[in-house]
Amino acid sequence: MTVTETAAAGRVDDLTPTLQVEHLEVTHRVRGDDRRALRDVSFQIGRRESYGLVGESGSGKSTVALALTRYLPRNGRVTGGRISINGQDPLAMDAEALRALRARTVSMVYQEPGKALNPSIRVGRQVAEVYEVAGLDRSAAQDKAEAMLRTVQISDPGRVMGLYPHQISGGMAQRVVVAMALAAEPSLLILDEPTTALDATVEAEVLDLVAALREDFATSVLFISHNLAVIAKMCDRVGVLYAGELLEEGPAQQVFEEPRHPYTVGLLRCIPRRGQRKDAGRLDTIPGFLPSPGHTLPGCVFAPRCPIAEQRCREARPPAFDVGPGRRSRCYLHDATSDLPRNTPVEVQLASTRDPAEVVVSLHDLSKTFTHGGESVRALVGVNLSLERGETLGLVGESGSGKTTLARALLGLVAPDEGSDVELDGTALAAEARRRPREQLKALQIVFQNPDSALNRRHTVRHLISRPLSRLAGLSGARLRERLTDLVRSVRLEERHLSLRPSQLSGGLKQRVAIARAFGGGPRIVVCDEPTSALDVSVQAAILNLLADLQAKEQVTYLFISHDLGVVRYLSDRIAVLYLGRVMELGPAETVFAGPHHPYTEALLSAVPSIDGQRADRIRLHGEIPSAADPPSGCVFHTRCPRRLSTGVCETTEPPLAQVAPGHLMSCHIPIDQLTILQRTGQDGD
Amino acid sequence: MTEVVAAPATAVTVVHGRGELPPWRLLLRRPTFIVGAAILLFWVVCAVFGHMIAPQDPLAQQLLATNKAPSGAHWFGTDQLGRDVFSRVIVGARSILIISFFATLLGTVAGTALGLTMGYLGGVVDIVGGRLVEAVLALPLVVVAFLFVVAVGPSPLTIIIVIGLVFTPLIARTVRSAVLVERQQDYLASARLLGENRAYIMFVEVLPNVLPVVLVEFTVRLGYAIFAIASLSFLGFGVQPPTPDWGADIFANYGVLPAGYWWMTLFPALAIASLVIAINLVTDSIEQVLAS
Numbered sequence: 001m002t003v004t005e006t007a008a009a010g011r012v013d014d015l016t017p018t019l020q021v022e023h024l025e026v027t028h029r030v031r032g033d034d035r036r037a038l039r040d041v042s043f044q045i046g047r048r049e050s051y052g053l054v055g056e057s058g059s060g061k062s063t064v065a066l067a068l069t070r071y072l073p074r075n076g077r078v079t080g081g082r083i084s085i086n087g088q089d090p091l092a093m094d095a096e097a098l099r100a101l102r103a104r105t106v107s108m109v110y111q112e113p114g115k116a117l118n119p120s121i122r123v124g125r126q127v128a129e130v131y132e133v134a135g136l137d138r139s140a141a142q143d144k145a146e147a148m149l150r151t152v153q154i155s156d157p158g159r160v161m162g163l164y165p166h167q168i169s170g171g172m173a174q175r176v177v178v179a180m181a182l183a184a185e186p187s188l189l190i191l192d193e194p195t196t197a198l199d200a201t202v203e204a205e206v207l208d209l210v211a212a213l214r215e216d217f218a219t220s221v222l223f224i225s226h227n228l229a230v231i232a233k234m235c236d237r238v239g240v241l242y243a244g245e246l247l248e249e250g251p252a253q254q255v256f257e258e259p260r261h262p263y264t265v266g267l268l269r270c271i272p273r274r275g276q277r278k279d280a281g282r283l284d285t286i287p288g289f290l291p292s293p294g295h296t297l298p299g300c301v302f303a304p305r306c307p308i309a310e311q312r313c314r315e316a317r318p319p320a321f322d323v324g325p326g327r328r329s330r331c332y333l334h335d336a337t338s339d340l341p342r343n344t345p346v347e348v349q350l351a352s353t354r355d356p357a358e359v360v361v362s363l364h365d366l367s368k369t370f371t372h373g374g375e376s377v378r379a380l381v382g383v384n385l386s387l388e389r390g391e392t393l394g395l396v397g398e399s400g401s402g403k404t405t406l407a408r409a410l411l412g413l414v415a416p417d418e419g420s421d422v423e424l425d426g427t428a429l430a431a432e433a434r435r436r437p438r439e440q441l442k443a444l445q446i447v448f449q450n451p452d453s454a455l456n457r458r459h460t461v462r463h464l465i466s467r468p469l470s471r472l473a474g475l476s477g478a479r480l481r482e483r484l485t486d487l488v489r490s491v492r493l494e495e496r497h498l499s500l501r502p503s504q505l506s507g508g509l510k511q512r513v514a515i516a517r518a519f520g521g522g523p524r525i526v527v528c529d530e531p532t533s534a535l536d537v538s539v540q541a542a543i544l545n546l547l548a549d550l551q552a553k554e555q556v557t558y559l560f561i562s563h564d565l566g567v568v569r570y571l572s573d574r575i576a577v578l579y580l581g582r583v584m585e586l587g588p589a590e591t592v593f594a595g596p597h598h599p600y601t602e603a604l605l606s607a608v609p610s611i612d613g614q615r616a617d618r619i620r621l622h623g624e625i626p627s628a629a630d631p632p633s634g635c636v637f638h639t640r641c642p643r644r645l646s647t648g649v650c651e652t653t654e655p656p657l658a659q660v661a662p663g664h665l666m667s668c669h670i671p672i673d674q675l676t677i678l679q680r681t682g683q684d685g686d
Numbered sequence: 687m688t689e690v691v692a693a694p695a696t697a698v699t700v701v702h703g704r705g706e707l708p709p710w711r712l713l714l715r716r717p718t719f720i721v722g723a724a725i726l727l728f729w730v731v732c733a734v735f736g737h738m739i740a741p742q743d744p745l746a747q748q749l750l751a752t753n754k755a756p757s758g759a760h761w762f763g764t765d766q767l768g769r770d771v772f773s774r775v776i777v778g779a780r781s782i783l784i785i786s787f788f789a790t791l792l793g794t795v796a797g798t799a800l801g802l803t804m805g806y807l808g809g810v811v812d813i814v815g816g817r818l819v820e821a822v823l824a825l826p827l828v829v830v831a832f833l834f835v836v837a838v839g840p841s842p843l844t845i846i847i848v849i850g851l852v853f854t855p856l857i858a859r860t861v862r863s864a865v866l867v868e869r870q871q872d873y874l875a876s877a878r879l880l881g882e883n884r885a886y887i888m889f890v891e892v893l894p895n896v897l898p899v900v901l902v903e904f905t906v907r908l909g910y911a912i913f914a915i916a917s918l919s920f921l922g923f924g925v926q927p928p929t930p931d932w933g934a935d936i937f938a939n940y941g942v943l944p945a946g947y948w949w950m951t952l953f954p955a956l957a958i959a960s961l962v963i964a965i966n967l968v969t970d971s972i973e974q975v976l977a978s
């Protein structure tokens with residue numbers, strides 16, 4: 001069968017791989033320089049196989065996806081190698097054939113569902129259009145579209161079809177995009193970080209959906225993600241990409257259990273796993289930086305950061321060694337990876353002595369109502385919390401649960417409602433930061449999620465870090481310089497960074513500057529609002545270690561907000577679970593994670609994919625968090641609760657936040673003993 | 687710092703991505719900027735050293751050589767009073783450049799201050815300011831300036847103030863919208879947590895971040911100012927004769943266009959056009975460099 005016949009028939013025998021990439025090289029032309037983005041990347045995806053590409057930012061993951069469908073930006077081109085999709089070469093196609101390929105053979109789903117849908121066309125039309133392109137008439141296409149939306153588990157497709165993209169939630173939009181991608185029954189589905197912009201609970205639903213549909217549609221999948229756990233859950237085989245080169249590949253489970261490349265080993269060690277905690281040991285890190293684009297390293301691209309690199313690693317590029325059935329590793333020392341030395345010592349700087357009873361900050365009946373277009377949105381409802389000296393309180397919940405509002409009310413960036421009370425050492429704080437005296441401002445500081453937004457890009461690092469020293473600590477002259485040097489050293493920045501501006505620093509270094517600024521005034525409570533979610537895994541580990549060390553040294557209290565439960569678990573002493581502005585569960589971190597837990601906490605935990613295999617009992621939350629403008633009656637969680645009681649009490653009465661064990665509070669009608677039994681056996685509520 | 691530059695390996699790890707070259711170096715790589723800046727520089731030199739460059743006295747009347755067409759002796763010809771048009775165009779650069787520069791500067795400084803205040807403080811200040819801006823925008827620029835000059839009497843200072851005041855709300859509006867974008871940034875929350883006062887936040891934290899917008903706005907307005915001044919002069923309310931001025935010279939001579947004396951009008955008009963085009967070229971390249 002020749003290539004043209006294959007194309008004409010549109011059917012390919014099961015032996016031809018869906019995708020074959022051989023020695024792919026992609027070059028970007030930037031200001032007259034040719035910069036190689038991909039080098040010698042080879043992999044293949046068989047029929048019905050799911051292949052994962054993992055890598056940090058700048059590794060070239062998305063470039064692979066773009067090259068496959070010839071969507072490279074204007075300055076990028078394929079400078080070497082071969083691509084074959086169902087035996088056809090997209091690089092050799094004319095415009096017409098390429099159109100057909102994109103319409104029928106390959107579909108893509110991107111990170112932002114909002115950007116993939118046209119905001120001015122109704123959802124139904126957009127899905128139907130895929131069928132019209134395939135040759136159906138308008139009414140048949142409409143029917144098919146409705147059926148497809150039902151397939152992606154949209155319960156009321158008729159209604160959704162009449163809506164515009166901005167009227168549906170992010171999770172729903174991503175399902176619509178998946179529906180459009182699968183409508184053409186493509187041979188290859190490319191998913192580029194499809195769930196990164198979604199909440200964990202929604203992510204879990206979308207991933208389940210993709211996994212189920214892949215079976216039904218017999219589609220091969222190329223799954224691109226920075227999240228190793230998502231790849232572990234979704235893929236049969238995985239390739240690890242670094243600086244444009246495929247360093248290791250093989251069956252997903254084997255690669256994650258027994259990695260054979262130092263980079264993969266390092267990546268896996270950076271992630272807090274198996275309930276690892278800050279008092280048990282520091283996370284390992286990968287020092288150094290990704291080589292700059294357009295580098296000309298003669299040897300292995302990872303050699304500059306590799307703890308076991310030898311002379312030959314720096315001199316000659318290692319070939320792809322066969323390291324087991326279907327496994328390859330570009331490392332001369334692939335046998336030495338199991339006992340790779342650590343880059344960061346395990347030892348922990350333990351807090352000197354901690355008096356757990358000393359309450360630093362307490363929130364009483366904290367409420368915040370936003371008025372938006374005549375509607376009152378209750379972002380926080382009667383929250384009572386206290387923070388003790390030197391502890392970390394982890395704050396978890398989906399977006400829209402009120403985590404950030406709570407932090408901002410504590411800091412005085414939003415004024416809480418009348419009757420709310422925020423106390424520092426038993427003294428009430430003014431509602432607005434502007435009205436707080438210096439001592440109180442000094443006590444409460446924050447590290448924001450995005451250092452690009454949190455650091456004024458026009459100021460030098462020196463200015464940024466000095467300002468709290470002079471404003472809050474009241475230092476000047478030689479004493480300021482001395483403290484500045486100390487501070488810079490304690491966040492592991494270097495003197496030479498002081499004269500640079502934020503744009504000249506990498507993401508991790510920027511976050512260190514933000515941390516130095518927060519600690520400059522000698523704070524007692526630091527709010528960490530997703531401090532690592534904008535960072536790569538290898539950088540995240542270093543920042544988490546730094547936060548843990550600073551806490552042990554300075555005895556600061558953290559209010560730690562994160563959607564990453566592994567990270568929260570690593571750093572937190574206690575956990576508060578928020579839902580629609582209410583505390584659902586509060587207790588010691590280990591108790592909250594071990595269970596019995598609130599059904600909402602249980603759902604959050606089940607939603608998180610794990611690198612170390614699946615959890616046995618999983619419950620799913622359906623739908624999205626309800627609007628805070630119109631919260632459900634009774635227990636606000638009852639609309640989504642898989643363990644709702646049949647007595648109807650959940651619908652009518654809001655359960656109190658009651659103590660179920662010493663220091664462990666929960667707001668649920670189900671008695672704790674019954675929850676224990678339910679969660680042990682993994683049954684649904686009666 | 688020298689260490690970083692000297693050791694490329696270190697520099698690469700710290701300094702990455704864009705912004706490796708300072709903006710002015712990027713500007714110098716753009717042909718549009720070079721051309722625009724060269725023309726602009728030429729007129730600035732004329733404005734400063736006009737009397738030395740001009741081959742003849744721009745005020746000297748040669749009553750025996752009136753209305754002469756361009757020739758070797760008079761490159762751009764002579765006007766109705768026998769004055770050398772070429773010399774008048776060269777020397778005429780001074781008044782228009784000085785007036786337009788200071789008028790735009792006044793408008794930019796006042797507009798930036800107003801825009802910063804409206805954008806950062808918001809609330810009532812923003813609402814009242816916004817209405818004022820809209821009111822001014824509803825008026826035709828040249829007519830307002832015209833009325834004002836008539837009322838106060840023409841002088842360079844009057845023109846500077848009039849055009850500056852007319853520009854203020856326009857610039858304020860642009861700066862305000864740039865400030866609104868900055869207001870979303872977390873660094874302002876950080877500044878509030880350091881107990882910084884409003885003036886500090888506005889002028890030290892926000893202003894440097896909206897300066898690129900201000901710079902672009904300044905150059906755009908400079909082009910408009912030149913038009914406005916030339917128009918005022920043309921209407922007889924700008925620079926008063928016999929001082930050489932492009933707009934005033936066009937006004938003085940356009941009546942004899944039907945008689946075929948085109949050079950007295952064309953060359954000052956070309957001078958205005960070249961200056962405005964040069965400024966637009968510079969503006970475009972600045973915008974592009976800032977956007978990249």
